[in-house]
Amino acid sequence: MKKFIIAVLFISILWAADTKNFGEDLTLKETTAISTILESPEKYVDQKVMVEGRVLDVCKKRGCWITVSSDKDFESIMVKVEDGVIVFPQESKGKMARVEGVIEKIEFSMEETLAKEKHECEKEGKEFDASKVTKPDVMYRLKATGAAIEM
Amino acid sequence: MKVRKLLRDLHRDIGYLAVGLTVIFAVSGIAVNHIHDWNPNYSIETSETELNGIDTSAIEKITTQVIDKLGIEKKADGWHRVNPEVVRIFLEGMTIDYNIHTSKARIEQVNSRFLLREFNVLHLNEPKQAWTWFSDFYAVNLIFLAISGMFLLKGRKGMKWRGTWLVTIGIILPVLFLIYYQ
Numbered sequence: 001m002k003k004f005i006i007a008v009l010f011i012s013i014l015w016a017a018d019t020k021n022f023g024e025d026l027t028l029k030e031t032t033a034i035s036t037i038l039e040s041p042e043k044y045v046d047q048k049v050m051v052e053g054r055v056l057d058v059c060k061k062r063g064c065w066i067t068v069s070s071d072k073d074f075e076s077i078m079v080k081v082e083d084g085v086i087v088f089p090q091e092s093k094g095k096m097a098r099v100e101g102v103i104e105k106i107e108f109s110m111e112e113t114l115a116k117e118k119h120e121c122e123k124e125g126k127e128f129d130a131s132k133v134t135k136p137d138v139m140y141r142l143k144a145t146g147a148a149i150e151m
Numbered sequence: 152m153k154v155r156k157l158l159r160d161l162h163r164d165i166g167y168l169a170v171g172l173t174v175i176f177a178v179s180g181i182a183v184n185h186i187h188d189w190n191p192n193y194s195i196e197t198s199e200t201e202l203n204g205i206d207t208s209a210i211e212k213i214t215t216q217v218i219d220k221l222g223i224e225k226k227a228d229g230w231h232r233v234n235p236e237v238v239r240i241f242l243e244g245m246t247i248d249y250n251i252h253t254s255k256a257r258i259e260q261v262n263s264r265f266l267l268r269e270f271n272v273l274h275l276n277e278p279k280q281a282w283t284w285f286s287d288f289y290a291v292n293l294i295f296l297a298i299s300g301m302f303l304l305k306g307r308k309g310m311k312w313r314g315t316w317l318v319t320i321g322i323i324l325p326v327l328f329l330i331y332y333q
Contacts, residue, residue, distance in 0.1 A: 054229055054231055054241070056231055056233065056239060060190055060193075060195060061186055061187075061190055062186065063192075069231040073231075073232040074232055074233070074234050074235060076231075076233070084275060087275065087277050089192075090192070090193050090195075090261045090263075091244075091261075091263075093241060093246055093261070094228045094229055094241025094242070094246065095228070095241075096229075
């Protein structure tokens with residue numbers, strides 16, 4: 001029994017050491033599915049949530065944002081942090097993360113939307129067709145205060 | 152007389168202590184100053200290749216086949232379907248975007264820059280906690296070095312002539328930049 005407890009403690013310590021915390025401690029107990037947030041994002045604007053998913057991408061210059069995969073295919077949410085307050089390392093790409101913060105709504109102008117779409121097309125090597133962009137874009141993202149990533 | 156001797160001794164010893172961190176912060180300072188031109192922490196290499204004959208009937212199959220065909224001896228950490236065309240596969244230090252429609256694989260390899268990454272971690276205070284206090288202590292020491300440095304020499308080579316002029320120039324220059332750029 002004693003050996004078993006020691007083994008469990010040892011494994012727990014190892015597990016804890018693998019999880020790297022960024023920013024403030026996570027306070028919420030329950031996670032909200034990213035697909036649920038993206039289904040009706042207006043409901044969650046200015047609300048504090050904790051999401052869980054795989055880190056799909058990391059800001060290559062400052063580590064000031066990540067995208068986290070949804071529980072559904074083809075979906076993800078952008079997580080933005082204050083520059084310099086939290087710096088996500090490139091090594092977090094592909095790792096599972098729990099992130100806590102507030103959902104915010106970003107409304108782009110038509111000019112910004114065109115520039116954003118053009119940049120996306122260039123990144124993916126696709127041809128940009130401005131006539132396909134008919135209305136300004138709206139983005140819902142998580143302004144994060146803290147994150148725990150299983151490195 | 153005794154005060155100047157004490158200042159000189161303290162300036163010397165604190166100066167010795169500050170050498171390591173000054174070099175680290177200065178090197179990192181140059182590196183992050185040019186953040187718009189390069190990534191000071193990582194070197195990121197991307198390449199593209201065509202992989203034909205991939206069975207795309209199941210996502211797990213795609214993942215293992217892509218890794219095998221690329222001759223990579225690593226196991227996938229995970230994957231995600233980014234959009235209907237692209238499957239993103241994660242491996243240690245590497246990401247592969249496989250496009251089901253075009254059969255093209257875009258490989259991104261991330262390598263940490265030797266020493267520079269560690270220097271930047273310290274300079275940009277990523278560890279926070281105790282490091283915040285330690286670097287504050289270092290900054291206070293730098294202030295002491297700057298101020299004590301003005302009083303090490305007496306006479307015309309000190310603050311009576313040359314020192315005053317150089318200190319004034321050192322203060323005026325950043326002020327001029329500030330006026331010019333604001």
